[in-house]
Amino acid sequence: MTSRIERVHAREVFDSRGKPTVEVEVTCAGARPGRAMVPSGASTGRFEAVELRDRSDSRLDGLGVRQAVRNVCTEIASAIIGLDADDQAEIDRRLIELDGTPQKSRLGANAILGTSLAVAYASAEARGVSPVIRFREIWDAIVGHVEIVLDKLGMRMLLPLPMVNMISGGLHAGRQLEFQDFLILPVGATSYSQAFEWIVTVYRRLGRVLIERGHEGILVGDEGGYGPKLRTNEEAIELVVAAIEVAGLNPGDDVAIGLDVASTHFFEDGRYRLPSVSSSPLTAEQMVDLLEGWVARYPIISLEDPLAEDDWTGWRLITERLGKRVQLIGDDLFVTNVARLREGIERGVANSVLIKPNQIGTLTETLATLRLAIDNGYWPVVSARSGETEDTTIADLVVATGAGQLKVGSVARSERLAKYNQLLRLEETLRTDVGYLGGSIFESLRS
Ligand code: PGA
Ligand code: ZN
Numbered sequence: 087m088t089s090r091i092e093r094v095h096a097r098e099v100f101d102s103r104g105k106p107t108v109e110v111e112v113t114c115a116g117a118r119p120g121r122a123m124v125p126s127g128a129s130t131g132r133f134e135a136v137e138l139r140d141r142s143d144s145r146l147d148g149l150g151v152r153q154a155v156r157n158v159c160t161e162i163a164s165a166i167i168g169l170d171a172d173d174q175a176e177i178d179r180r181l182i183e184l185d186g187t188p189q190k191s192r193l194g195a196n197a198i199l200g201t202s203l204a205v206a207y208a209s210a211e212a213r214g215v216s217p218v219i220r221f222r223e224i225w226d227a228i229v230g231h232v233e234i235v236l237d238k239l240g241m242r243m244l245l246p247l248p249m250v251n252m253i254s255g256g257l258h259a260g261r262q263l264e265f266q267d268f269l270i271l272p273v274g275a276t277s278y279s280q281a282f283e284w285i286v287t288v289y290r291r292l293g294r295v296l297i298e299r300g301h302e303g304i305l306v307g308d309e310g311g312y313g314p315k316l317r318t319n320e321e322a323i324e325l326v327v328a329a330i331e332v333a334g335l336n337p338g339d340d341v342a343i344g345l346d347v348a349s350t351h352f353f354e355d356g357r358y359r360l361p362s363v364s365s366s367p368l369t370a371e372q373m374v375d376l377l378e379g380w381v382a383r384y385p386i387i388s389l390e391d392p393l394a395e396d397d398w399t400g401w402r403l404i405t406e407r408l409g410k411r412v413q414l415i416g417d418d419l420f421v422t423n424v425a426r427l428r429e430g431i432e433r434g435v436a437n438s439v440l441i442k443p444n445q446i447g448t449l450t451e452t453l454a455t456l457r458l459a460i461d462n463g464y465w466p467v468v469s470a471r472s473g474e475t476e477d478t479t480i481a482d483l484v485v486a487t488g489a490g491q492l493k494v495g496s497v498a499r500s501e502r503l504a505k506y507n508q509l510l511r512l513e514e515t516l517r518t519d520v521g522y523l524g525g526s527i528f529e530s531l532r533s
Pocket of ligand 1: 126127128129130131266346348417469470471472473
C-alpha cells in the first residue's frame with residue numbers, strides 16, 4: 087500500500103456567506119495533508135443529501151457544524167485510518183455504509199463529502215501528483231474498460247464551457263426577481279481563456295448599462311451576479327442581451343443566454359407563483375408556454391429547473407416541446423443522484439444534469455451520476471453552490487472528467503474566481519493534454 091491513511095482531522099471554517107462549514111484534512115504516511123472544504127446551497131432541493139448543523143445549539147444561530155466536525159474526528163477517522171487513500175471507491179463505500187442512512191443525515195453529508203474529497207487530495211500528495219491528475223485516475227477507474235458509449239464528453243481532459251451568472255434573483259438576491267440566475271454561455275469562443283475574457287467584458291459592460299439606466303449597477307448577489315431591482319424577469323434578459331451587444335459580441339452566435347429558473351422555490355400547491363407575469367399562479371403548461379415564447383424571442387440555449395423538483399409531468403411536457411432546441415438541466419430535480427437521474431432518463435425528462443458533489447455526498451457517487459449522464463447523452467454541468475469557499479475541487483474535477491461545462495456563479499467575488507483562475511492555470515500547464523470543445527457540444531441543438 088503506497089498511501090496508507092495515518093491521520094484524519096476536521097475543523098469548522100466559514101463560507102462566502104459567513105456560514106460555518108466543514109474543512110477536512112487527511113494525511114497519508116510520510117506525506118503532507120490533503121485538504122478539502124465543503125460548499126453549501128441556499129436554494130436546496132428536497133432530495134439532496136443532508137447537511138448536518140448544530141440546530142439545537144444557540145451558537146451561530148444553530149448553523150454551527152461542530153457535530154459534523156466531531157463525526158469526522160471520531161467515527162469517520164476510526165473507520166478509515168489504515169486504509170489505502172488510493173482506493174477512493176472503497177473509502178467512499180465505507181463512508182456510505184458507516185453513515186447508514188439514505189440521505190447521509192446521521193454523520194452529515196458535509197462530514198462525509200469533506201472526508202471523501204480530502205482522501206483524494208491525500209492520495210495526490212502521497213504520490214506527488216496534482217489534483218487534476220488524481221481526479222483523472224479516479225474517473226478512469228470509474229469509467230473502467232467495459233464498452234461504454236462515452237461520446238466526445240468524458241473521453242479526455244477538457245476545459246469547460248463556462249456558464250456564468252450576470253444577474254441574480256430568487257433566494258440569492260433577496261427575491262428581487264423570481265428567477266434565480268440570468269447567465270451567459272460564450273458558445274462562439276474557441277478557447278477557455280477567450281471565453282473567460284468575453285464573459286468579463288460582458289459583465290463589466292452590463293454594470294455600465296445598469297448604472298446608465300439608473301439601476302443598482304454594482305450591487306451583487308450571493309454568487310457575484312448583479313442584483314438590480316427590476317420589474318420583470320424579461321427585463322433582466324433584455325439587459326443581458328444589451329450588454330452582449332455593447333461588448334461588440336453577437337447575441338446567440340458568440341454569446342448565448344441561460345436561465346436558472348429554480349422554479350421549485352416558487353412552486354406552491356401544484357402551481358407556479360410568478361406575480362410579475364400573472365396575478366394568478368401558472369399551471370405547468372402555462373409555464374412551458376411562457377418559456378417557449380422566450381426561447382423564440384431571445385437567444386436562450388439553456389434552461390435549468392424550468393419546472394419544479396417533483397413536477398415530472400411538467401418536465402415531460404417541456405422536454406417534448408423544447409428538448410431538441412435547448413439544454414434542459416435538472417438541478418433540484420436530479421440532485422446529482424443516480425437513482426433520480428435514471429428515473430429521469432426512463433421517463434424521457436430533461437437532457438442535462440447539474441453535478442454538485444455536496445448534493446450526493448461522496449466523490450464516487452458524484453462521478454457515477456456524471457457517467458450515467460454521459461452514457462445516456464445528457465450534458466453534465468459541474469456546478470458550485472451559492473455558498474462557496476476558496477476550495478477549487480470542482481475546477482479540477484470538471485477538467486479531469488471532460489464533463490464539458492462548468493457553472494460557478496459570476497466573475498466577481500474570490501470564492502468564484504478561485505475556480506476560474508484554477509482553470510487558467512490548468513489551461514496553461516496542461517497545454518496539449520487538455521482540449522476545449524466549448525459551444526460545439528451543442529451542435530445537435532443547432533441542426
Ligand atoms: P444553490 O444554488 O447552491 O443555492 O442551491 C445554485 C443553483 O441553484 O444552481
Ligand atoms: Zn439551480
